[in-house]
Amino acid sequence: MPFPFHRARLTLALACGLTSLPALAAGNPPWVGTWGVAPVPMGPVNYGGKTLREIVHTSVAGTRVRLRFSNAFGDAPLVISDVHLALNPSGSTVDGATDRVATFGGQHSVTIPVGRTAATDAVDMPIPASGDVAVSFYVPEATNVVTGHSYSNQSKWVANGDVSGQPELQASEEGDYQFLLNMDVQGDGLQGTLVALGASATDGFASTYGANHRYPNVLASRLNAAGMKVGIINEGISGNGLINGGPNVLDRFARDVFDQPGVRWVIFSDAPMNDILPVAANATADDMIAAYRTLIAEAHARDIKFYCTTMPTFHAAANWSAEGQKRADALNAFMLSPDSGCDGVVDLHKVLEDPNRPTYTLPAYVASDNLHPSDAGYQAFANAINLADFPPVSLAPVALPASCGAIEPGEGLRPGESLRSCDGAHALTLRTDGNLVVTSGTTTLIDTGTAGSDAAEAYLTPDGNFELRGAVGELLWASGSGGQTGAHMYLQQDGNLVIYAPQGPVWATNTAGR
Template identity: 45%
Template structure:
């Protein structure tokens, strides 16, 4: 498999993380290569580097296990595409650990082709756009001031933004930071369908927060984004009190390890199947909490204000609506990224 990862900051080395967290059996990784992408699945031949794990090219991941590679010396450009090629010499679990709806093409070919720049005989997205086993690519840069983790659901994941274009709002934020000369890594830990309380679309937000946010390398800031939208936009909505309690719990857990929290207001969703006036009242109560001086948030990303229609704050501004009344389009993603005061990440 050749999988494409878009960088935020550049650096002098990379480290690849692989996971078999949800596998039902062991998976053998035959070898892994990293290279700069040229176009499609093709790579810049001179950039290809072998990735090792404890000095070995091959590694076996038992069910539930994860691993980080050895650092690989690599001239990593900022805001660029890296190709990570993973060779699987044997069968894998019928439902491998992965991330559906990645909005990024994945390329698959028969044979041990990780070092082949052209990736001969490839097919594209045989099971849809998704990442498999690959969970992180860390970039080492001694000038970096830290990592900001975007933690949320489908809006963070980029649903309804353009495929293969890196127009998710965390991507747009990475561009803003780069343009401002700030060397801050941006990690997207959004999972479409995720919510605070219920496992299903990944583990519930409260359950995965420590692993997916607090345990990230170099983390100094976490943007708590849109999980609560999915706790409201349902036939069994959570109460505003419970969702405010979830925000408070995550803030306390982050502050306990000296990580700052940027709280996001919840974007509007009038026009969706489950919207009601009562649910809207809950959304407004949560946003009032987030914006209050007593919330405990270290900063606020006012996503609601960024994309709402001023004449109808319960609805998207039409120019930012993807068409489903729930997810922003590319322009809406940019508006969210533009709404963050970059001084909150200094």
Template identity: 40%
Template sequence: MRRAVVFLLLLSAGCTAPEPPRRPAPPVSSVTPSAPVTPQWTGTWAAAVQGDGRAFDDHTLRQIVHTSIGGHAARLHLTNEFGTRPLTIGSAGLGAHRAVTFGGRPSVTIPVGGSAVSDEVPFVVPADADVAVTLYLPAATGPSTRHPVASRRNWVAAGEQVFATRLTGARAERSWYFLSGLDVRGGAGAVVAFGASITDGLGSPFGGDRRWPDLLSDRLRASGREIGVLNTGLSGNRLTADEHGERAPARFARDVLRRAGVRWVIISDDALNDLGAADPPPAGRLIAGLRELITRAHAAGVRVICSTLTPYEGAGYWTSGGEAGRAAVNTFLRSPGSGCDAVLDQDEALRDPARPARFLRRYDSGDHLHPSAAGLQAIADAVDLRWFAP
């Protein structure tokens, strides 16, 4: 059973990492002790972003993210990837009262198309915890950069309220704005779940952190593996066209290869949206696009877990031609020549044996395209944890 930790006040308590046990003095005085090894940065939470017309001016955003692994320090990733003017962050905080700085300063201006990484913030970050990230936007932002489907409540309020325990006059938001990642010191690497709405958790219980990557994180943690799970699913995204954000190959470096500590990627469901397009590309083009992602991941030293495409007969955009394309893509992904290091067979995990083009009824959310809560669990359970070897 998941045990969510509400992580708003813990950060302000000034928690620090326990001191390591003392080593005995070296027997020879001329031996110089080695310097302590600083744990690497590993992503504990991430979000893929796209452009949005919403703008802010003299507003405070309080946004909640859920960690997958813990560590002894943290840093934030902020983004103005799709902005049309420089974005100024007047101040930022973690938890209730922990200030975040950028190059030693409380504020930072991010250029159009740019990003910013905060300084290291020292405190112990628990795994499986809710972390409040608060940003003050003192000037007009212009169009926002956001992740639309946060599947939880965030908050926006007028004026500067970064260190307020409770925001005055706040209203709810259901997206993450200008925030793309949280890293921690520690962990044994990260796996990125890269896909579209099935990965993004569209239809999963609101506020429950029950997307299939969340459920995979539960399994990894229960097995004793300290592996960050980063969800860069983007609902509506495609492999071969810019729709609901940049096409998968255009965002692959930003959302996978540049993530802190990435060692594995699970390439999931973008191609399903291509098959449902008004003029779907041929299967050969989808296969070529997947080959490109696999090749780029391997060139960066990242192992690739390929996911077969799930059944979707009965969905609004299903066609017999799309079904033939799905079958061809899945045949490629299961083949020895695909280049995949492993295959997460979402198709096999969710299909109805009597009607393989459809979900098994208990795995269908009702729209015949997105899995139910039980279906999301079935995807997570189909992951072989032995793939995540040290």
């Protein structure tokens, strides 16, 4: 689908509903998510006057790091201050020699409005692969309804006063994450971000507490052992459905997938079980298949690979029903069919199934609730994922335009380069901050709204689509004009940027005469 240009006066934050992230200089490595959780409303709880120390288990290593905090569901502005990062050897203790301070635009605190997020400045710090990093921060003002992530299977520590920088805390132990949503890294050779999307089985429910035995953690260890630098973000929400639950996967897909940095792949797993188990009236097999087709089409429009997993075996679960099994079987048959649109399928039903009892889970692979996988089941899930589905970055070769005012297929721009109209009055420029703009003199006529991104090249594809790609090959913006034969793009002397096919114009910025 077309990604429209944003008018010049619209900021990235307004266009996307997110806080703008710091701009990258040309040639800097991209940001990739090494850890993340999906936000949910929590509370009431008052963390005013408290330090929170939250433990992040990373996926991919990096040399620079940034954090994102959220007040998406809060009922008042949220103040976060005195943020520290340090390696976490165990419990609430940190390695003081690794301590780093994170700031917000150079300031030690930030006020986050209701419904918004805030990202820290980049911090130079070696981040280990599959390692534990403590993020400590002080909340000076009272809170009530907060943004966090429940059923985290991970402890945090809460202490009185501002003690973020202390290696050891006198603190109480609690579960779940509060306010902290993401840790992103930069580093050499990063291949992109994989989003694990789903419900409780993605979130690692029933795995050993504090052991990081969720399937995305195990997959990250496999990738690291293979020398593959893929970041994984876990966007599972326990109890969340494909169609039901608030917000359901259909509603949160853009927030939890497209708004993450460097996303190239999605693995979507167990969320439909929360539509199937209650036999929801609005979640027939046909309803769920239609929802899958919507998600797949939206992912493919952004050149994100969408990997499906079949519904797991669940016959021994307390709320199993024949109708629920019928729906799960139909959904599985769809995913395994050649026209599903899935870019690959992990047959989780087959992986977990007891060969002696079809539709039942192998005893070693099921938790005590007879529904969720055990640690061994999560290991089997991760082992069934094909690592070849996550290839290295491969950016298309791009040649500079050979003549004024024209871009032919295979030609384009890199950061800092411009195409000028033949009269010199107008320019198409890929700026070093990642924004692609059409200008007339010093006036910006229109732009892609991608300032702060890792844009690496903008080019016209052989089939007539004009694409802006990031440094790991992620699609940041596209004209949506593909499917043409013999297309050409012209920056006309009237200021209009137009893609022509033999039959006539197929796309334009409509900036003529501005």
